[in-house]
Amino acid sequence: MWRPDSWQTRPLQQFPPYPDLPALQKATQELQRLPPLVTEAEIDNLQRQLADAAAGKRFLLQGGDCAESFADCNTDSITAKLKILLKMSLVLVHGLQKPIIRVGRIAGQYAKPRSDEFESRDEQVLPSYRGDLINGAEFDAGSRTPDPKRLLTGYGLASLTLNYIRALTESGFGDLSAAEHWDLSFVADSPRADEYRQVVSDVRRAIALMQTVAPAPAQRTEFFTCHEALHLHYESALTRPGRDHRWYNLSTHLPWIGMRTADLAGAHVEYMRGISNPVALKVGPKLPLDTLRRLCQALNPERLPGRLTLIHRYGADQIESLLPAAIQAIRADGMPVLWCADPMHGNTRTTTNGIKTRRFDDILRELESSFAIHHDCHSVLGGVHFEMTAEPVTECLGGASGLEEQDLERAYKSLVDPRLNGEQALEMALSIVRVSERLC
Template sequence: MSSLPHSTTLPALQQPPWADDGVVDEVERRLAGLPPLTTPGEIMMLRDRLAAVARGSALVLQGGDCVERFEESASGTVRRKVRQLYDLSALMRDRAGLPVVTVGRMAGQYAKPRTAPMERAPHGELVPSFRGEAVNSFVADLRLRTPDPWRMITAYNCARLVLDTVRETWQEGPPGLDPVFVSHELLLLPYERALRRGVATTAHLASTHFGWIGERTRDPGGAHVELMRSTGNPVGVKLGPGVTPWDALELVAMLNPERIPGRLTFIVRMGADLITEALPSIIRKVRDADAPVVWLCDPMHGNTFSTTDGIKTRSLPIILREIEQFVHVVSKNGGWPGGLHLEMTPDPVTECTPLLPGQGVPEFPDYRSACDPRLNAEQAVMAVEMFLSARAQIRKE
């Protein structure tokens, strides 16, 4: 059973506007009575692998959908996603000559933070924003967009199906590669609290292997950071361009006071125009504090823009530029560029444009994402190759 009581005292940002708190509490109680999705052994295995990255002797590839759909829980779909992860990790391993830790954005990525509470549907009606299928429907209908706590039960069941398939692939992966672990953003507090297992120093978050706290919810005094203080899972924190070196040190003090390698990952999502200015002092401050942090590059979230038609996209050249800058900035300031955090799909989608903003009129003949634009298979390879090329260049200098 969950050992973390319902908390109303700390700021809990980006929670859906549930209509009935009593129903939310009932769903949380039911989730707390369900079996854990992940095990302490699996979680500690991942933390040990991430410890090697923190020490500068391994790399990470983390990737997957912006937001998962319930309908994509079938074994064949999951296997295609896992195969993409294995292929990219094998590319990193073979080119870098280092072990690679592989983590999928899957088995729980069913909720999303949103900038605005409402959005305009294609037919013109103002409806609640889509917050992921653990909260409301992708269908832009006023009734279906009303947040429904019972969807968290469906999210649990779909995550279990996905994890079952992922574990099957552990016996089938390429030789020399570790199993694919799973991760998602730790957003819905009733869901995460209910799946906390154990007590005191043995507690773990059984909803996933690795969870991250988003840029919008990383307040050190907030409920999301407090939740992860009480668990032993490896945890990531997204760092946007507004973060200061002192913010980073406070997060280290809150989430990894014992300086355990592999416990804390900083996922940098500053944008190609800001990373060279904002990141160096943070790297140096963390380095000087002797904090064993894993540094990952998220080149997606700081580079999103909308076309004149209102379609969200990302420019591939800008994504590649941020990856290159990340490697150089981290390396030159005493850190280890640990790897990539990508929103991607094995499907041949056209969601990220090959054009620069203002260079032409982007075309999106195959746009499938339920939220933000993803790299297709070819573009994901290009992202990994840029990371590897930037590493090779640094080694020559």
Template structure:
């Protein structure tokens, strides 16, 4: 696994590095014209997406957009090609059954909510979840944060109407503001540059925490968040941490050196939805050692249900980058659709290149996923399967809050494991919108539960800028459930018996 060891280098320092990733200059302004889907072997460049219809991308002032693209293209990469290749290798092993992926982080990052504490708290919850699943399942866990780039969000409508006034929809802090004024909702390319600088800070924080001693396994008890401490999940975590500490003492007693990086550092990757293509192109670099193009805004990029169609700009851009890519799959995706995605994004059938992220709800998953799994398996296609149990379970509560029910989320994960067992395929991971804060945005949970209303109702700490997120206690509850499923697959007894 890649270690996030390097602090983000200044642009001047990067330019003198031996493994320079040359910036791709901004090209012609955005266009939006529909053409036929390109074949797998068609010529590709970082800007070839501009010849295709681009959905979910705002209309900018072209001169302001050009200046922002030029500034980004001349900036330092946020991640490096070698790190991306290492993630591909890790995902490849998971694709073959040796590994499990945990994606976690905010629905949408914001400028106002950014802080060291916020990044740290979400990071350590993911560390906790990974420890729980590693101990439970006995296989490596790949940790990927929805961080350092998860700003833009797709919208079902390009406009929003309130009290008879219609304005552009809020599309994320790197595009416009959520305040309902004409000025705030005007797409502003300079916000991409501001987002870049926040991403650089976020990656510096993650690198510091992952390699600077915070992730040391000897600090297991210190990873518990204060508000989780008194919950059932906090108690379970303390018991698990004690068991791991006992194992570490045993290893030290027989001569194993537990001060090496394998015990004191963690491996952490970043990912976000590949939505704002002017930003993604500006962050795409040619690797000097291979001559291949990498989107250096994140280690992994994914495309969603609204932008993964052949013949559209996002499909064209993603097919050419060398990063591992994720593709969201709903019940609307047929086996033929999925095979076309794999043909285009992974023509050489490389394990780890494509992660298929299902988002269906439990009942629809049980009905629709088996035929897709069986087709992919029968054709010998390499695909890592991950469950996104949150997006298919969103609804509006009786008091007007967009929310999700923890019970429904857990039911979809159980269905995901059941169907993979039925089909003889590997359930390879989970993808959650979650935070380290004690928010009250998703209802339910075994202990310290969130209710629609009341003392711990949705309105108590509903802080999200977009979709509802699991809080830490709810995320740990799900991690323990997943760990028991992994443990059961390995034929092991219950984890904390």
């Protein structure tokens, strides 16, 4: 029988080596006494909208930091993250002609899986940085030691972040008709510059028209949160009973399972199969089709629409050979899923200087292939998933601004994976519209 802690009987991957397990238990017990961060009603609403996206009636825009920093819980950072997602969603609403579901990797994306348990620098070996929920990024023994108190800090900052997000969205967020919010000087040298400017001009005119013809009080902008459900002590402590004997993870609206923890017999699948949230699964090139089908059955045994999102991340060079078979396998089983493209993770590379980066052209190539393959397979690509920030970082190569390897060190801030900056993210949204129009 499933319980919020039944995962503890299963093999647990990516568990940080806490030196003080009684302190971890104490922190978990404290979390169990604290209020939830999101509500059942919000979660159920999201699942209904995701079911619409799977049917082609809505489109999912999922994006945000690869790993949130505790230090980013501040007014400017939160506002900027919301604003870039809102700008992208307005471009997509106009171009796709359908409602956009906005889901931010925010207010909980504090833990990250790692391929290597340890990191070496100058002959010193320390535990890898696993996200602020677990340890610190500073390369010293004290920071890299997993600290259970960070679970409570993460909860508190997630709560503050969500509170501010709700305050913004409840009061009507931002005047995005202002010209400075749509500065496209960065696409000046792009061969599609005129096309981009026309799309943005149309969006701005539509906003102005709505404000002129039907002025109304500020309306709430729906905004949901997501994160990888990696730290199961944290997740299960915030799992609470709901209606009809159902259990909800009330730390976020949409938790997902990453590739490193997608073990059918493992703790993460055991935990996720029992909660009533919509859940997502990352699907990569090393996941056998039979295992994918069995994971879908485990995570959505009742075959509920909107319950399961499959986020494929094959890489630009492999997607054409792998995605069609995955679509066909899921269709053959009659499993209702929402297909979502993550063109980021399969395209990570390391420069000659040892800097982790991604090429904008590779990201765009996988995204274009995703739309084309789903179209050719008579399937629906109902969403996209980006690691991105509104900040003018220099972490991904290319884009309209033409960032090159020598530019990376100028403003490389990510502690884990490279992100699209605000200009590259908006350019990606404009590209989605262009690709969609071409396929229609």
